Amino acid sequence: MPRNARDQCFTREWIERQRVGIKADPILLEKAIYCLELASQLCMAGLDFLLKGGTTVYLLLPQIRRLSIDVDVATSSSREQIERVLEAIVTEGLFTGYEEAIRVGERHERIPKLHYEITFEPRTPQRRGYILLDVILEEPGYTTQMATIRAPFYEPTQEVQVRIPTANSALGDKLVALAPDTTGIPFGVNKELPRIKQLYDVGMLFQEADDLEEIADAFARSVEQESRFLRAGYGVDSVVADLVNLARLTTMIDLRGAREEARTQEIRRGVNALKSHLIGGRRYNLIPEAKADVALAAFCAGLIQRVSRGGEVSSLLTKVRTVAEGDPGALPELVRRARLPEGFDFVQRLSRQSPKAAVYWCGSFDPALFGDI
Structure with a gap:
C-alpha cells in the first residue's frame, strides 16, 4: 500500500x-x-x-x-x-x-x-x-x-x-460519550484526559452546529447503540440527566459551599493534562473555559430532550449561543433575572466567575429570557 x-x-x-x-x-x-x-x-x-x-x-x-x-x-x-x-x-x-x-x-x-x-x-x-x-x-x-x-x-x-x-452528528455522538454514569467515560478508570478531550471537542463542535434535529438524531442513535452494547436500559432522558449532573458538579468547583471530592479532582487533572495536546498557544483552564463547555453540554442535552418529546425549540440554540458569545458585561444582569430551579442558585455566583457557563444554564432553565422560541 x-x-x-x-x-x-x-x-x-x-x-x-x-x-x-x-x-x-x-x-x-x-x-x-x-x-x-x-x-x-x-x-x-x-x-x-x-x-x-x-x-x-x-x-x-x-x-x-x-x-x-x-x-x-x-x-x-x-x-x-x-x-x-x-x-x-x-x-x-x-x-x-x-x-x-x-x-x-x-x-x-x-x-x-x-x-x-x-x-x-x-x-x-x-x-x-x-x-x-x-x-x-x-x-x-x-x-x-x-x-x-x-x-x-x-x-x-x-x-x-x-x-x-457531520458537525451536528459528531456533537450528538460526543455528548453521549461524555455522560459518566450511563453511556460515557466513567470516573475512576484513569480516563481523565479522554473525558476532557471529549468536553473540549463538544465546545468546538457546538460553534459549528446548525441543525438541532440532526444533533438529536445522532444523540438518540448513539444512546441506543451504547445501551445495547452495555446491556443497560439507558434512554435519552437518563443520559440527559447524567450530563446535567456532570455539568452541575463541574461548574460548582471552586464556588462557595462546593465540596472537593474524587470526581472533582479527576476533572482538574484532566483539564491540566489537555494543555500539552493544544496547539497555537491556546489556553484551556477549568475557569472559565471548561465550565462554559460543560454548561453548554447540559444546555444541548436539554434541547435534545425537548426534541425527543416533540417539543418546539426553534432558534433557541442560535439565540443562546449568540448571547453567550456577546458582550460579557451584559451577561451578569441577564443571569440575575433568570428563574432558576431549587439547587441551582449557584448559577448567580457562577456569573462572576464564568459568565458563559451561567448563560448556558439560563438557556436550560429559563429560555424565555432569550425571546420567543
Whole structure:
C-alpha cells in the first residue's frame, strides 16, 4: 500500500519546523501525522468505514485546535477484513507492525470493539513509536458526509476522501460519550484526559452546529447503540440527566459551599493534562473555559430532550449561543433575572466567575429570557 503523505512529512526536520510554527509538542505532532496517514491508507486500501473521534474534528473545523493521537473508526467489516488491510499497510514499510491490544473488564468485553497498536520508526525522542486504532464493529447510522484528509502539518500526494460524521452528528455522538454514569467515560478508570478531550471537542463542535434535529438524531442513535452494547436500559432522558449532573458538579468547583471530592479532582487533572495536546498557544483552564463547555453540554442535552418529546425549540440554540458569545458585561444582569430551579442558585455566583457557563444554564432553565422560541 503506497503512502499518501510526502516523504518529508515523516522527517525530523519537518516535525521540528511544524512544531515551532504551530507551537505543538513534537512527539504528539508526530503521532498526529501518522494518524492522518493511517486514515488515508485505510481509505486507499478500500476498507469501508466511518472515521470518528478527534481526527474527525480536524476535518470539521476551520482551524485545528488540538492534536489527536489515535484513530477511531466504525465499520461493518469483519476482523479478518480489517487485519488483511493492516497487513497490506504494514507491508508497504512506513508502519512497521501492528498488534492487537487486549482490553480487560466487563465494559470492554460487552462492546464489539477491536484495539490495535500500529507501530512506526519514530523521529522524535520517544522510546517506542505507535498510534492506536480503535475499531467499533458496527456503524451508528447517523448522518455523515465526505471530507478530504488534510491538515496544515500533513502534505498529501493525492486527495483522499473519507466518510465522517457531520458537525451536528459528531456533537450528538460526543455528548453521549461524555455522560459518566450511563453511556460515557466513567470516573475512576484513569480516563481523565479522554473525558476532557471529549468536553473540549463538544465546545468546538457546538460553534459549528446548525441543525438541532440532526444533533438529536445522532444523540438518540448513539444512546441506543451504547445501551445495547452495555446491556443497560439507558434512554435519552437518563443520559440527559447524567450530563446535567456532570455539568452541575463541574461548574460548582471552586464556588462557595462546593465540596472537593474524587470526581472533582479527576476533572482538574484532566483539564491540566489537555494543555500539552493544544496547539497555537491556546489556553484551556477549568475557569472559565471548561465550565462554559460543560454548561453548554447540559444546555444541548436539554434541547435534545425537548426534541425527543416533540417539543418546539426553534432558534433557541442560535439565540443562546449568540448571547453567550456577546458582550460579557451584559451577561451578569441577564443571569440575575433568570428563574432558576431549587439547587441551582449557584448559577448567580457562577456569573462572576464564568459568565458563559451561567448563560448556558439560563438557556436550560429559563429560555424565555432569550425571546420567543
